[in-house]
Amino acid sequence: MHNEEDVYEDEPVYSGPSRSQKKREMTALQKVAERLLKQSDDLIKKSGFPDYFIEAILHAKTITAHEGKRRQVQYIGKLIRGFDPQPIIDFLDNIEFGNRDDNMKFHKIEKWRDKLIEGDFSILDELMELYPHAERQRLSQLARNAKKEIEKKKPLKSSKALFKALREMVESAS
Numbered sequence: 001m002h003n004e005e006d007v008y009e010d011e012p013v014y015s016g017p018s019r020s021q022k023k024r025e026m027t028a029l030q031k032v033a034e035r036l037l038k039q040s041d042d043l044i045k046k047s048g049f050p051d052y053f054i055e056a057i058l059h060a061k062t063i064t065a066h067e068g069k070r071r072q073v074q075y076i077g078k079l080i081r082g083f084d085p086q087p088i089i090d091f092l093d094n095i096e097f098g099n100r101d102d103n104m105k106f107h108k109i110e111k112w113r114d115k116l117i118e119g120d121f122s123i124l125d126e127l128m129e130l131y132p133h134a135e136r137q138r139l140s141q142l143a144r145n146a147k148k149e150i151e152k153k154k155p156l157k158s159s160k161a162l163f164k165a166l167r168e169m170v171e172s173a174s
Contacts, residue, residue, distance in 0.1 A: 026077055032085060033076035035092050037061055047091055053079055109166045116143035117150065117159060127169070134169045 017025070036044065036057050044057050056079060060072035080088060115123045116139065127134055142165060145158035 026074075026081075029077035029080045029085060030073050032080060032088055032092070033057075033060075033073045035096075036076065036088070037073070039092075039095065043095065049088070105170065109163060109170060112166055113143075113146075113159065113163045116140070116162065117146045119143075119147065127166075131169050131173050133172065135165075139165060139169075 037060055041058060041061070044054055047054070049057075053076075056072070056076050060069060060076060063069045063072055112123055112127065121140060121143075124136055124140060127139070128136055139162065142158050142162040146156065146162050148154075149156055149158055
């Protein structure tokens with residue numbers, strides 16, 4: 001008969017992640033480091049990251065030699081391993097997706113302005129439902145003035161004022 005110790009000798013003992021898993025994780029952290037390098041110096045300085053980490057990022061941005069930059073990115077990836085990378089990823093996502101959201105909002109406001117200038121005042125009904133605090137009369141007046149300015153090839157003062165009014169309307173609702 002076998003005793004219990006003999007039965008367990010053949011089973012492999014888990015010794016942590018495999019080498020390929022570790023390499024995948026390091027590559028992912030290096031990609032985070034590359035995303036950090038694309039941000040402005042001011043943004044990196046204001047990020048609240050540790051000073052040594054900020055210095056490593058700013059130093060990497062000054063390196064012009066390909067191999068030197070690659071090694072510095074690896075080093076930054078190694079530094080990230082020393083603490084939780086999620087706040088860094090959240091920081092980058094907030095910057096990148098925040099900008100995307102702002103751009104989408106900007107384009108939506110442009111479309112509203114253009115439709116109003118074209119004379120599509122049905123958009124005002126939708127805007128009044130979405131933003132009950134909006135000044136319907138002011139928006140329609142600015143749209144009519146902007147249309148006249150375009151027809152007479154005058155400076156687009158009312159068009160800009162209409163855009164500003166729409167943007168303020170959206171921002172005050174947020």
